Amino acid sequence: MSTEEQGRSGLGLEAQLDQCREYIARTHGQNIGEFRDIRSGKDRNRPGLRRAMELAAREGATLIVAKLDRLSRDAEYALYLRNTGVDLLAIDYPEATTITFCLAIGLAQTERELISGRTKSALGVRKKQLKEQGFFISKAGRRVTRLGNPRPQRGPMSPDQLARRMERIAENRVVDPRMVEAKKYALALQRKGWSLAEIADHFNEVEIERPRGGKWHKIAVKRVLEYNDAE
Structure with missing residues (x-):
């Protein structure tokens, strides 16, 4: 599930964390750590999940996720995680047996x-249509003659052109879900007194993941905190 889809379904990162916190409080448990991965459920390279598994194994704790398919949408990898000996609990399948676990993960995959x-x-x-007739009609009703970025490469814009483009972007801006999630996380840490x-560290x-790529630094965090995500 992509970050954008998580936002639409109400299961964005903050919503997932809230579900986990509420479950821990309801069952009188103790929260010893929170880990995040802004990655696809099919991705095996997930540093947050790795650290969570290490902490749970070291402390003899239970690793809790909001939804089972957030653990993984790769059946083989999910079974590997289950067989590590770490107790796993998905709030949408709290009583999952080995059979129901396998079925749910199999369906997700x-x-x-x-x-x-x-x-x-x-x-x-689309490729076949392009090869046979040289074009296809997009969902928006536009005639498309090639795949990829339809906008040709342009030279540097003048200051006036840049100003006009920024005005158009501001008028028709689409909210970036990655910036929204990063802002929520940064605000939560800032409220705790983090610089x-x-x-950034x-x-x-x-x-x-930094939306613009590269490493996080103070200015990048400042821009995230100032990001206007109002639609």
Whole structure:
């Protein structure tokens, strides 16, 4: 599930954390650590999950996730995690047995594979149309003659052109869900007294993706905190 889809479903990072915190409070447990990964559920390279597993194993704690498919949408990898000996609990399947665990993860992987298959199939159709007739009609009704970025490369813009473009972007801006999630996380840390440098170091440590790429630094965190996500 992508970050944007998480936001639409109400299961963004903060919502998932809130569910986990509420479950721990309701069951009179103790929260000994919180870890985040802004990654796809199919990705095995997840530093936050790795640190969470290490802490749970060291402390004999239970690793809690809001949804089972947030643990992984890769059935083989999910079973590997289950067989490490660390207690795993998904709030949407709190009483999951080995059978129900395997079924739920298998369904999540199947869903991911179906989506991937539909995407590849649609792309194949478009390529065939381009080869046979030289164009296809997009969903927006536009005639498309090639795949990829439809905008040609342009030279540097003049200051006036840049100002006009920024005005258009401001008028028609689409909220970046990655900036929204990073802002929520940074605000939470700032309320705890963390400095911009400390937040930047933490974001780099837990490998939170920076929307513009590269490493986090004080100015990047400041821009995130100032990001206007009002629609």
